Amino acid sequence: MKKKKTPSAPLLGLQSPCSLAQRKPELLIPEQHVIQLCRGLRSSSFESERGRELETSSLYKRRRRARALKLNKRARQRAATPSEELNHSWFDIFRSTMETEKRTQKSAEQTVTRDLSEQIKEVTKESHVRAENTELMLSFQRGQVTLPQYKLLLCSLYEIYRALEEEMDRNSNHPAVAPIYFPAELARIKSIEKDLEYFYGPDWREKIVVPVATQRYSHRLRQIGKENPEFLVAHAYTRYLGDLSGGQVLGRIAQKSMGLKSGEGLSFFAFPGVSSPNLFKQLYRSRMNSVELTAEERNGVLEEAVRAFEFNIQVFDGLQKMLSVAGNQQRQSSTDSKAVHGKTLQILGTFSPMLRMVLGLFVALAAVVGLYAL
Incomplete structure (x- = not known):
């Protein structure tokens, strides 16, 4: 069969x-x-x-x-x-294989540690946009920055950089701080002091006024300098590279807006120790990415970077409020002065007939006395 x-x-x-x-x-x-x-x-x-x-x-x-x-x-x-x-x-x-490969690649990318500078850039993206859209920064971008705005900003920058650079100097040998310690190229405190003396005179230290947000920022810098020096990486990166990136542009805007000549009062924006900002920023990022951190420390640095932007936003808002209060007080003072002047004129106008009568009596009395003397 x-x-x-x-x-x-x-x-x-x-x-x-x-x-x-x-x-x-x-x-x-x-x-x-x-x-x-x-x-x-x-x-x-x-x-x-x-x-x-x-x-x-x-x-x-x-x-x-x-x-x-x-x-x-x-x-x-x-x-x-x-x-x-x-x-x-x-x-x-084929489709199934490709999808599996993509998932594996994505998982590998998430597992492999990325550069610290790229991670900071990613986590602070939203905060960066908010900082650029504060009223004070918009004034710079529009070329409408005023002298009072700039002077108050310098006062706050002085307090912030004094705290940052003192803590960087004190922790210069710390494993996380040493690779990004560039005092000759980046230090700002001397430049800010020069600008403050130009605007306020020799006794500028007695005239510095800062908002509460600036004081909180400075306190935080001194706190982490003592307790978590590796967190200084986040603040140094945020401040120095931010100022280095936009320094030349903002300097020209400020000079034109305030009518300053030959760069006087604008030393803060100048980095004479950096011949090529782009190359130096590459070096700085490379040094920062070489810092060895544990997973916990890295997360702490990323959180501190976000906090650094938040501090700056609060400082900008605080400065603008101070300017608004000062402007309102000045307008109120001008209004009160005009009101007092008007009332004075009104009072004089009211008593003018009486004054004429008194003068008439004095004239009459003088005539009588003169006749009596004869």
């Missing part, structure tokens, strides 16, 4: 190449072509122009290869036109 022939499985793409090679070798032609097609698509997505071109030329290539073999008509037809399930099975396998 002859054994019934078992029909071949409909999904040829799911059969092993060895099985196909033994039973129907001509079917390896479309199978191999689909594999090569998938390999070609690895470098271009299915939606791309290249992907569509590969799919379009698929049928032509299969037929050309089938004609090159010595096959009968039916075998040639099957080799040139494989089942739809074959294509779908291989493309499904």
Whole structure:
């Protein structure tokens, strides 16, 4: 009794190449072509122009290869036109493989530690935008900064940089601080003192006024200098590279807005020790990225970077409030002065008839006394 022939499985793409090679070798032609097609698509997505071109030329290539073999008509037809399930099975396998690779790559990127400078840039992106949109910074960007604004800003910068640089000096040998310690190139305190003396005179220290937010910022810098010196990395990066990046532009804006000549009062924006800001920033980031931190310390630095931006935003808002209060007081004083002047004139106008009568009496009395003397 002859054994019934078992029909071949409909999904040829799911059969092993060895099985196909033994039973129907001509079917390896479309199978191999689909594999090569998938390999070609690895470098271009299915939606791309290249992907569509590969799919379009698929049928032509299969037929050309089938004609090159010595096959009968039916075998040639099957080799040139494989089942739809074959294509779908291989493309499904390809898609699944690519998705798995993407997930693995994404997971690896999240696992591998990125550069600290890039992480700080990422976590402070939103805070950076908010800082740029404070009223004080918008005045700089619009070229409308006033002398009172700039003078008050210098006062706050003096207190902030004095705290930062004193703590950087004190912790200059700390493993996290030493790589980014560039006092000759970046120190700002001497430049700010020079500007304050230009605007306020020799006794400028007695005239400094800062908002409460500036005092809080300075206190925080001194606190971490004693307790967590590695957090100084976040504040130094935020302040120094921020001032170095926008210093020249903001300096020109301030000079033009306030009508200052020959850079007097603008020493804060000048970095004579840095010949190329871009190259120096690359060096600084490289040094900062080389700092060895534990996972806990790194997270603490990132949180401190966000806090540094928040402190700066609070300082800018505090300075603007001080300017608003001073402006309101000045306007109120001017209004009161005008009111007092008006009342004085009104009083004089009210008593003018009486004054004329008194003068008349004095004249009459003088005449009587004169007659009596005669």
